[in-house]
Amino acid sequence: MPPAPRVYEHGGGVASVAVTIPDNPLGHTLVHVVDTDRGPVLVDTGWDDPGSWAELCEGLTALGTSVRDVQGVLVTHHHPDHHGLSGRVREASGAWIAMHAADIAVVRRTREAEPGAWRGYLEAKLEGAGAPASHTAPLRAARPGDYPLPRPALPDREIGAGELLDLPGRRLRAVWTPGHTPGHVCLHLEEAHPANLPGRGRLFSGDHLLPGISPHIGLYEDPDDAGPGLGDPLGDYLDSLERVARLGAAEVLPAHQHAFTGAGARVAELLAHHEERLTGLLALLETPLTPWQLAERMEWNRPWARIPYGSRTIAVSEAEAHLRHLVKQGRAEPVPGSAPVTYVACDPS
Structure with a gap:
């Protein structure tokens, strides 16, 4: 007999279903189910x-409804553990799919990209970051079909920053929180907490605010853009954290791990964590380093030698995001004429 669905009742017409992420240490995505006067709406x-x-x-059946009853899907961001099943839900129910325009653009590029486009972009990006030939060799040897891009469902509605969403009987407002992705949104349920917890409603936080981990923050340039780009995803994330703290939510309902209170305290922890990490990176940058060399020296959840191939690529992107932020702050700078580009801490005097 299959195990019973993992369903959690949060009260006030809100529940969640734990949906497994295959072969992933995160374990599952918490799909939130919000009752409305027209029927259920899913968050991710x-x-x-x-x-x-x-x-x-x-899980939906256990909650007394079904996938056929779903009226809409609010996607916090485009990553496949959040957006992956949106198309199947729409096919089964006719539901609309909504996402922020910046992440809709990512979905559209993914759907329209030529075979091999991502492989070529990634190879050039890694070489520019100083990756060794041993790391880029599999990309150089790949055939066009070896790195197929998914075709995620194209959303049919946009979520606007600050928008009070059209959910009859509910008061749910979109909060644009870029950083993890350019179009990440949190959703603030501006209603009294069903258990009368102090604070202002509840926050569906996606991956932006999690109780025990910090989300991956890497660069989010357009693969069609050959230039280095000028974005600052880490700066966006830190600014977004402060924006979320000002909401004063009584409870946070994230997409991973578990619901929690104390959003302001958690934001303060994350801000302190990232500042501590930036300070540590500046110490490493007393000697010029490429992004790859910096990633090798950063602290991860395991030694660099034990980090698998794909995770090293992600780690280098995170190192690049931190470097981008330090350069924007005037705390680090590229070394003129270096190829691949190395970075060094600025003289504080």
Whole structure:
């Protein structure tokens, strides 16, 4: 007999279903189900996998509804553990799919990209970051079909920053929180907490605010843009954290781990963590380093030698995001004429 669906009742017409992310240490995505006067609306959907789809459907049944009753899907961001099953939900129910315009643009680029486009972009990006030939060799040897891009569902509605969403009987406002992705949104349920906890309503935080981990912050340049770009994802994330803290939410309902209170205290922890990390990186940058060399020296959840191939690519992107932020702050600078580009801490005097 299959295990019972992991369903959590949060009160006040809000519940969640834990949907497995296959072969991922995060374990699952918490798909939140919000009752409205027209029927249920989902916040995220989970990974596009047959077992995950079965869990979502069984969870909705356990809540006394079904996937056929879903009226809409609010996607916090475009990553496949959040947006993956949106298309299947729409096919089963006719539901609309809504996402911030910046992440809709990412979905559109992914759907329209030529075969091999991502491979070529990634190879050039890694070489520019100082990756060794041993790391880029699999990309150089790949055939066009070796790195197929998914075709995620194209959303049919945009979520506007600050928008009070059209959910009859509910008061749910979008809060644009770029950083983890350019179009990440949190959703603030501006209603009294069902258990009368102190604070202003509840916050569906996606990956932006999690109780025990910090989300990955890497660069989010357009693969069609050959230039270095001028974005500052880490700066965006830190600014967004402060914006969320000012909401004063009584409870946070994230997409991973578990619901929690004390949003302001958690934001303060994350801001302190990133400042401590930036300070540590400046100490490393007393000697000029490429992004790859910096990533090798940064502290991760395991030694660099034990980090697998794909995770090293992600780690280098995170190192680049931190470097970008330090350069924007005037605390580090590229070394003129270096190739690949190395960075060094600025003289504080």
